[in-house]
Amino acid sequence: MRINKYLAASGVASRRECDKLIQSGCVTVNGKVAGLGLEIKSDDEVFVNGNKVVLKKNEYYILNKPKGYICSVSDDKGRKTVMDLMPQNVGRIYPVGRLDYDSEGLLIMTTDGELAQKLMHPSNEVSKTYLVKIEGVVTENDLNPIRSGIEIEGYITKKCKAHIVETNKAYTKIHITVTEGKNREIRKMFAAIGREVMLLKRIKIGEIGLSGLDRGAYRKLTPRELEYLKLL
Numbered sequence: 001m002r003i004n005k006y007l008a009a010s011g012v013a014s015r016r017e018c019d020k021l022i023q024s025g026c027v028t029v030n031g032k033v034a035g036l037g038l039e040i041k042s043d044d045e046v047f048v049n050g051n052k053v054v055l056k057k058n059e060y061y062i063l064n065k066p067k068g069y070i071c072s073v074s075d076d077k078g079r080k081t082v083m084d085l086m087p088q089n090v091g092r093i094y095p096v097g098r099l100d101y102d103s104e105g106l107l108i109m110t111t112d113g114e115l116a117q118k119l120m121h122p123s124n125e126v127s128k129t130y131l132v133k134i135e136g137v138v139t140e141n142d143l144n145p146i147r148s149g150i151e152i153e154g155y156i157t158k159k160c161k162a163h164i165v166e167t168n169k170a171y172t173k174i175h176i177t178v179t180e181g182k183n184r185e186i187r188k189m190f191a192a193i194g195r196e197v198m199l200l201k202r203i204k205i206g207e208i209g210l211s212g213l214d215r216g217a218y219r220k221l222t223p224r225e226l227e228y229l230k231l232l
Helices: 003-009 015-023 113-120 141-148 185-192 223-231
Strands: 027-029 046-048 051-053 060-065 104-110 128-135 161-167 171-178 197-205 218-220
Touching: 003 015, 003 027, 003 046, 003 113, 015 027, 104 113, 113 223, 128 185, 141 161, 141 185, 171 185, 171 197, 185 197
Parallel strands: 104 197
Antiparallel strands: 027 046, 046 051, 060 104, 060 218, 128 171, 128 197, 161 171
Protein backbone atom coordinates (compact mmCIF):
# COMPACT_ATOMS: atom_id res chain seq x y z
CA MET A 1 0.00 0.00 0.00
CA ARG A 2 1.37 3.43 -0.94
CA ILE A 3 2.30 5.75 1.90
CA ASN A 4 -0.38 8.39 1.19
CA LYS A 5 -3.10 5.74 1.02
CA TYR A 6 -1.77 4.14 4.22
CA LEU A 7 -1.91 7.47 6.08
CA ALA A 8 -5.38 8.31 4.78
CA ALA A 9 -6.69 4.84 5.70
CA SER A 10 -5.23 5.33 9.19
CA GLY A 11 -7.32 8.49 9.66
CA VAL A 12 -4.44 10.98 9.52
CA ALA A 13 -6.00 13.21 6.85
CA SER A 14 -7.28 13.11 3.28
CA ARG A 15 -4.93 11.59 0.72
CA ARG A 16 -4.16 15.03 -0.71
CA GLU A 17 -3.31 16.41 2.74
CA CYS A 18 -1.19 13.35 3.41
CA ASP A 19 0.79 14.11 0.24
CA LYS A 20 1.54 17.54 1.68
CA LEU A 21 2.70 16.02 4.97
CA ILE A 22 5.03 13.67 3.09
CA GLN A 23 6.43 16.47 0.92
CA SER A 24 7.10 18.60 4.00
CA GLY A 25 9.19 15.82 5.58
CA CYS A 26 6.79 15.16 8.45
CA VAL A 27 6.52 11.43 7.71
CA THR A 28 9.16 8.83 8.55
CA VAL A 29 9.22 5.10 7.85
CA ASN A 30 11.60 2.93 9.88
CA GLY A 31 13.40 6.07 10.99
CA LYS A 32 13.91 7.55 7.52
CA VAL A 33 12.07 10.46 5.93
CA ALA A 34 9.46 9.05 3.53
CA GLY A 35 9.03 10.09 -0.09
CA LEU A 36 5.93 10.17 -2.26
CA GLY A 37 5.09 6.79 -3.78
CA LEU A 38 6.82 4.74 -1.07
CA GLU A 39 5.22 1.32 -0.61
CA ILE A 40 4.43 0.38 3.00
CA LYS A 41 4.86 -3.23 4.15
CA SER A 42 3.12 -4.85 7.10
CA ASP A 43 6.18 -4.69 9.36
CA ASP A 44 7.08 -1.03 8.63
CA GLU A 45 6.92 1.55 11.42
CA VAL A 46 5.33 4.80 10.27
CA PHE A 47 5.44 8.08 12.19
CA VAL A 48 3.88 11.50 11.49
CA ASN A 49 5.44 14.39 13.40
CA GLY A 50 6.91 11.86 15.82
CA ASN A 51 3.60 10.09 16.47
CA LYS A 52 3.24 6.45 15.47
CA VAL A 53 0.55 5.70 12.90
CA VAL A 54 -1.29 2.38 13.02
CA LEU A 55 -3.42 1.20 10.10
CA LYS A 56 -7.02 0.94 11.20
CA LYS A 57 -9.51 -1.60 10.00
CA ASN A 58 -12.09 -0.02 7.71
CA GLU A 59 -15.64 0.47 8.98
CA TYR A 60 -18.78 -0.02 6.87
CA TYR A 61 -22.29 1.03 7.86
CA ILE A 62 -25.76 1.45 6.42
CA LEU A 63 -27.66 4.49 7.68
CA ASN A 64 -31.36 5.24 7.19
CA LYS A 65 -31.01 9.00 6.73
CA PRO A 66 -34.04 11.06 7.81
CA LYS A 67 -35.09 14.31 6.18
CA GLY A 68 -33.47 17.40 7.66
CA TYR A 69 -29.87 16.16 7.63
CA ILE A 70 -27.18 16.99 5.08
CA CYS A 71 -24.73 14.43 3.70
CA SER A 72 -21.54 16.06 4.87
CA VAL A 73 -18.94 15.64 7.58
CA SER A 74 -19.56 19.22 8.76
CA ASP A 75 -21.66 22.25 7.83
CA ASP A 76 -20.66 25.91 8.05
CA LYS A 77 -24.33 26.89 8.42
CA GLY A 78 -24.73 24.82 11.58
CA ARG A 79 -27.23 22.37 10.10
CA LYS A 80 -27.46 18.78 11.31
CA THR A 81 -25.31 16.34 9.34
CA VAL A 82 -25.40 12.56 8.99
CA MET A 83 -22.36 12.47 11.29
CA ASP A 84 -24.68 13.44 14.16
CA LEU A 85 -26.40 10.07 13.72
CA MET A 86 -23.24 7.95 13.85
CA PRO A 87 -21.30 6.74 16.93
CA GLN A 88 -18.72 9.24 18.19
CA ASN A 89 -15.77 6.81 18.19
CA VAL A 90 -16.26 5.54 14.64
CA GLY A 91 -13.22 7.37 13.25
CA ARG A 92 -12.74 9.16 9.93
CA ILE A 93 -16.01 8.04 8.37
CA TYR A 94 -17.90 9.78 5.59
CA PRO A 95 -20.99 9.28 3.41
CA VAL A 96 -20.79 7.57 0.03
CA GLY A 97 -22.60 9.90 -2.38
CA ARG A 98 -25.40 12.19 -1.32
CA LEU A 99 -29.05 12.42 -0.46
CA ASP A 100 -30.31 15.99 -0.42
CA TYR A 101 -31.61 17.72 2.70
CA ASP A 102 -35.26 16.87 1.94
CA SER A 103 -34.62 13.26 0.90
CA GLU A 104 -34.26 10.19 3.08
CA GLY A 105 -33.26 6.56 3.01
CA LEU A 106 -30.27 4.32 2.47
CA LEU A 107 -26.82 5.83 2.79
CA ILE A 108 -23.56 3.90 3.03
CA MET A 109 -21.06 5.33 5.52
CA THR A 110 -17.46 4.13 5.47
CA THR A 111 -13.82 4.88 6.19
CA ASP A 112 -12.86 3.07 2.96
CA GLY A 113 -12.16 5.81 0.43
CA GLU A 114 -11.32 3.35 -2.33
CA LEU A 115 -14.70 1.61 -2.11
CA ALA A 116 -16.48 4.97 -1.86
CA GLN A 117 -14.87 6.18 -5.08
CA LYS A 118 -15.76 2.93 -6.82
CA LEU A 119 -19.43 3.17 -5.84
CA MET A 120 -19.69 6.85 -6.79
CA HIS A 121 -17.82 6.81 -10.11
CA PRO A 122 -20.31 7.21 -12.99
CA SER A 123 -18.52 4.67 -15.19
CA ASN A 124 -19.40 1.85 -12.77
CA GLU A 125 -23.13 2.58 -13.13
CA VAL A 126 -24.08 1.28 -9.68
CA SER A 127 -27.88 1.12 -9.58
CA LYS A 128 -29.85 3.02 -6.95
CA THR A 129 -33.56 2.45 -6.36
CA TYR A 130 -35.87 5.08 -4.90
CA LEU A 131 -39.44 5.23 -3.65
CA VAL A 132 -41.00 8.40 -5.07
CA LYS A 133 -44.38 9.75 -3.96
CA ILE A 134 -46.16 12.09 -6.38
CA GLU A 135 -49.35 14.05 -5.68
CA GLY A 136 -52.37 12.86 -7.67
CA VAL A 137 -52.65 10.14 -10.31
CA VAL A 138 -49.67 9.13 -12.47
CA THR A 139 -50.05 6.52 -15.20
CA GLU A 140 -47.47 4.11 -16.60
CA ASN A 141 -47.57 6.07 -19.87
CA ASP A 142 -46.68 9.25 -17.97
CA LEU A 143 -43.42 7.56 -16.95
CA ASN A 144 -42.28 6.73 -20.50
CA PRO A 145 -40.29 9.97 -21.05
CA ILE A 146 -38.43 9.34 -17.79
CA ARG A 147 -37.72 5.70 -18.69
CA SER A 148 -36.32 6.57 -22.13
CA GLY A 149 -34.26 9.58 -20.99
CA ILE A 150 -35.50 13.12 -20.56
CA GLU A 151 -33.85 16.48 -21.06
CA ILE A 152 -33.11 18.46 -17.91
CA GLU A 153 -30.83 21.49 -17.72
CA GLY A 154 -29.25 20.87 -21.12
CA TYR A 155 -28.53 17.15 -20.89
CA ILE A 156 -30.43 13.92 -21.49
CA THR A 157 -30.69 11.55 -18.54
CA LYS A 158 -29.76 7.91 -19.00
CA LYS A 159 -32.46 5.32 -19.53
CA CYS A 160 -33.86 4.01 -16.26
CA LYS A 161 -36.46 1.66 -14.83
CA ALA A 162 -39.68 3.03 -13.31
CA HIS A 163 -42.97 1.44 -12.35
CA ILE A 164 -45.99 2.30 -10.24
CA VAL A 165 -46.37 0.39 -6.96
CA GLU A 166 -49.44 2.18 -5.55
CA THR A 167 -51.92 4.73 -6.84
CA ASN A 168 -55.14 6.46 -5.82
CA LYS A 169 -56.72 9.88 -6.33
CA ALA A 170 -54.52 11.49 -3.67
CA TYR A 171 -51.07 10.21 -4.66
CA THR A 172 -49.01 7.74 -6.69
CA LYS A 173 -46.01 5.80 -5.40
CA ILE A 174 -43.31 4.82 -7.89
CA HIS A 175 -40.12 2.77 -7.76
CA ILE A 176 -37.40 4.24 -9.96
CA THR A 177 -33.93 2.77 -10.51
CA VAL A 178 -31.17 4.99 -11.91
CA THR A 179 -27.43 4.62 -12.47
CA GLU A 180 -26.59 8.32 -12.40
CA GLY A 181 -26.23 10.46 -9.32
CA LYS A 182 -26.48 14.06 -10.44
CA ASN A 183 -27.70 16.66 -7.93
CA ARG A 184 -31.48 16.43 -7.35
CA GLU A 185 -31.78 14.52 -10.63
CA ILE A 186 -34.92 12.53 -9.82
CA ARG A 187 -36.79 15.61 -8.62
CA LYS A 188 -35.81 17.38 -11.85
CA MET A 189 -36.87 14.39 -13.97
CA PHE A 190 -40.37 14.48 -12.53
CA ALA A 191 -40.49 18.27 -12.74
CA ALA A 192 -39.78 17.88 -16.48
CA ILE A 193 -43.08 15.98 -16.86
CA GLY A 194 -44.93 18.52 -14.72
CA ARG A 195 -44.91 16.56 -11.46
CA GLU A 196 -43.65 17.57 -8.04
CA VAL A 197 -42.03 15.00 -5.75
CA MET A 198 -43.68 14.84 -2.31
CA LEU A 199 -41.36 12.13 -0.92
CA LEU A 200 -38.03 10.76 -2.13
CA LYS A 201 -36.54 7.79 -0.33
CA ARG A 202 -33.60 5.65 -1.45
CA ILE A 203 -34.46 2.05 -0.71
CA LYS A 204 -31.64 0.13 -2.45
CA ILE A 205 -28.06 0.45 -3.64
CA GLY A 206 -27.55 -2.45 -6.02
CA GLU A 207 -29.22 -5.34 -4.18
CA ILE A 208 -28.57 -3.95 -0.69
CA GLY A 209 -31.67 -2.64 1.08
CA LEU A 210 -32.57 -0.90 4.32
CA SER A 211 -33.45 -4.19 6.04
CA GLY A 212 -36.10 -2.70 8.30
CA LEU A 213 -33.92 0.05 9.76
CA ASP A 214 -35.85 2.82 11.50
CA ARG A 215 -35.27 6.42 10.41
CA GLY A 216 -32.02 7.68 11.89
CA ALA A 217 -30.82 4.16 12.75
CA TYR A 218 -27.67 2.48 11.45
CA ARG A 219 -26.09 -0.96 11.36
CA LYS A 220 -22.84 -2.49 10.14
CA LEU A 221 -22.72 -4.06 6.69
CA THR A 222 -22.70 -7.84 6.83
CA PRO A 223 -19.67 -9.69 5.38
CA ARG A 224 -21.85 -10.87 2.49
CA GLU A 225 -23.04 -7.31 1.72
CA LEU A 226 -19.48 -6.01 1.84
CA GLU A 227 -18.26 -8.72 -0.51
CA TYR A 228 -21.13 -7.90 -2.88
CA LEU A 229 -20.23 -4.18 -2.97
CA LYS A 230 -16.57 -4.88 -3.61
CA LEU A 231 -17.49 -7.08 -6.58
CA LEU A 232 -19.72 -4.45 -8.25
